[in-house]
Amino acid sequence: MKRILLILAAGLLLLLVVLLLRTQLFSEPASQGVVEPAQVLLDESGAVNRLAGALRFKTISRPGPGPQNPATFGPFVEYLKSSFPAVFSRLQVETVGGYSLLIRWPGSDASLKPILLLSHMDVVPVIPGTEKLWIHPPFGGVVENGVVWGRGALDDKSGVLGILEAVETLLRQGFVPEREIYLAFGDDEEVGGQQGALAIAKLLKKRGVELEFLLDEGGAITRGIVPGMDGPVALIGPAEKGYLSLSLSAQDTGGHSSQPPTTTAAGRVARAVERIQSQPFPLSMEFTGEFISHLGSDIPFVQRLLFANAWLFEPFIGHFLPENPALVAGMRTTTAPTMLKGSVKDNVLPIQAQAVINFRILPGETSATVTDRVTALVDDPLVSIKPYGFVSEPSGVSSTESYGYQILSRSIREVIQDPQLVVAPRLVIGATDARHFESVTDSSLRFLGVTLGPEELKGFHGTNERVTVEGYLEAVKIYYQLLLNAAG
Numbered sequence: 436m437k438r439i440l441l442i443l444a445a446g447l448l449l450l451l452v453v454l455l456l457r458t459q460l461f462s463e464p465a466s467q468g469v470v471e472p473a474q475v476l477l478d479e480s481g482a483v484n485r486l487a488g489a490l491r492f493k494t495i496s497r498p499g500p501g502p503q504n505p506a507t508f509g510p511f512v513e514y515l516k517s518s519f520p521a522v523f524s525r526l527q528v529e530t531v532g533g534y535s536l537l538i539r540w541p542g543s544d545a546s547l548k549p550i551l552l553l554s555h556m557d558v559v560p561v562i563p564g565t566e567k568l569w570i571h572p573p574f575g576g577v578v579e580n581g582v583v584w585g586r587g588a589l590d591d592k593s594g595v596l597g598i599l600e601a602v603e604t605l606l607r608q609g610f611v612p613e614r615e616i617y618l619a620f621g622d623d624e625e626v627g628g629q630q631g632a633l634a635i636a637k638l639l640k641k642r643g644v645e646l647e648f649l650l651d652e653g654g655a656i657t658r659g660i661v662p663g664m665d666g667p668v669a670l671i672g673p674a675e676k677g678y679l680s681l682s683l684s685a686q687d688t689g690g691h692s693s694q695p696p697t698t699t700a701a702g703r704v705a706r707a708v709e710r711i712q713s714q715p716f717p718l719s720m721e722f723t724g725e726f727i728s729h730l731g732s733d734i735p736f737v738q739r740l741l742f743a744n745a746w747l748f749e750p751f752i753g754h755f756l757p758e759n760p761a762l763v764a765g766m767r768t769t770t771a772p773t774m775l776k777g778s779v780k781d782n783v784l785p786i787q788a789q790a791v792i793n794f795r796i797l798p799g800e801t802s803a804t805v806t807d808r809v810t811a812l813v814d815d816p817l818v819s820i821k822p823y824g825f826v827s828e829p830s831g832v833s834s835t836e837s838y839g840y841q842i843l844s845r846s847i848r849e850v851i852q853d854p855q856l857v858v859a860p861r862l863v864i865g866a867t868d869a870r871h872f873e874s875v876t877d878s879s880l881r882f883l884g885v886t887l888g889p890e891e892l893k894g895f896h897g898t899n900e901r902v903t904v905e906g907y908l909e910a911v912k913i914y915y916q917l918l919l920n921a922a923g
């Protein structure tokens with residue numbers, strides 16, 4: 436008996452040593468080395484004014500076939516042309532679809548694979564009823580006290596203008612790239628990117644272009660957003676989740692509600708929703724684990740211990756995690772019932788009831804595997820399950836060891852001279868245009884070098900969208916530095 440206890444104790448001790456050792460090895464030191472500061476000579480006040488001017492165009496995209504609104508997109512493209520004359524006179528500019536632009540800057544060394552900088556010209560509308568909540572008019576392009584205000588300040592005109600600003604500066608300074616550079620600006624990202632980014636990607640594919648990497652929006656430099664981290668954390672998205680909505684509907688004969696059957700169509704659909712919501716998709720520690728491994732020892736010990744030993748803790752991780760929707764969104768395919776419809780009157784039985792559930796799919800699963808799981812959970816042949824709206828599969832996962840990730844990471848550190856800065860990979864939970872380019876590259880990175888605090892974060896598709904002047908100029912400098920490093 437004593438012997439058994441002794442063996443058990445020794446085993447436990449060994450396990451503890453293994454767990455602690457793995458925890459120690461898991462976390463890189465938070466500081467990722469000092470690099471030479473970047474020297475970027477920018478026309479800073481001009482750059483800020485050009486961004487502010489761009490926010491005054493109401494480039495709200497509309498879904499469906501046909502070009503975007505000529506009354507706003509036409510003048511916006513003209514504005515870009517007059518703001519960046521060197522880009523538009525010296526580089527090869529092509530219009531794709533309605534107003535999307537593909538710009539090519541040939542390189543001197545044809546053996547190097549080209550790179551692509553991507554962003555989008557269109558914006559989402561202002562939510563009706565919130566106009567009065569804006570401190571400055573959403574399409575005013577106001578600059579005040581070091582902040583640029585307006586729809587598109589973050590998503591994504593700071594990308595379009597930032598890229599053009601960096602390239603215009605390099606052209607004026609006489610920079611000659613060795614590596615070919617493409618710039619692409621879609622006009623319909625917010626409505627799916629079919630006529631913009633997807634058409635551009637198909638064009639590149641047809642021409643046999645293979646990219647070393649591409650850079651799109653999707654990550655940023657965060658401050659005060661990652662729990663436990665005091666310094667800035669630059670989040671680069673190596674992958675993005677997929678998007679699927681499923682409609683669940685049931686039919687009935689209807690009739691008077693005073694003589695109801697045992698289950699109405701509304702009850703049937705409600706039961707289906709409950710079955711799906713009470714059985715969430717399994718948690719995966721993969722993406723969040725890699726993210727946390729880059730944050731170093733600033734992250735609480737317990738979290739490091741858990742993620743360093745995913746092989747042991749993954750099946751029970753749900754019991755350890757705090758109620759944190761942002762954290763969980765990076766770890767599973769999420770389930771969000773969003774729309775419900777039944778009878779038109781309280782005393783009339785519904786002849787049809789419908790619910791719509793939105794899923795954000797983790798890489799590794801597909802819209803088909805999600806639909807299969809949902810069908811099995813509902814387990815009711817009288818509930819019909821169909822896709823609703825557009826579907827986007829999760830992207831592939833780009834390696835953090837890749838040339839693109841490494842050179843972007845270095846460029847960020849060269850511009851943001853903060854000893855506390857950490858660069859880390861983070862799964863993007865929304866959809867970006869980058870997903871359309873998987874046929875021309877296996878290295879798609881999602882990052883825009885603006886700085887986001889909790890207040891700025893609310894501006895994405897929301898109210899009071901804004902970017903700090905300092906944050907915007909840093910974004911321009913990171914594009915500039917990346918082009919120098921990757922193409923020079």
Ligand SMILES: [Zn+2]
Nearest residue numbers: 590591624652
């Ligand atoms: Zn966007």
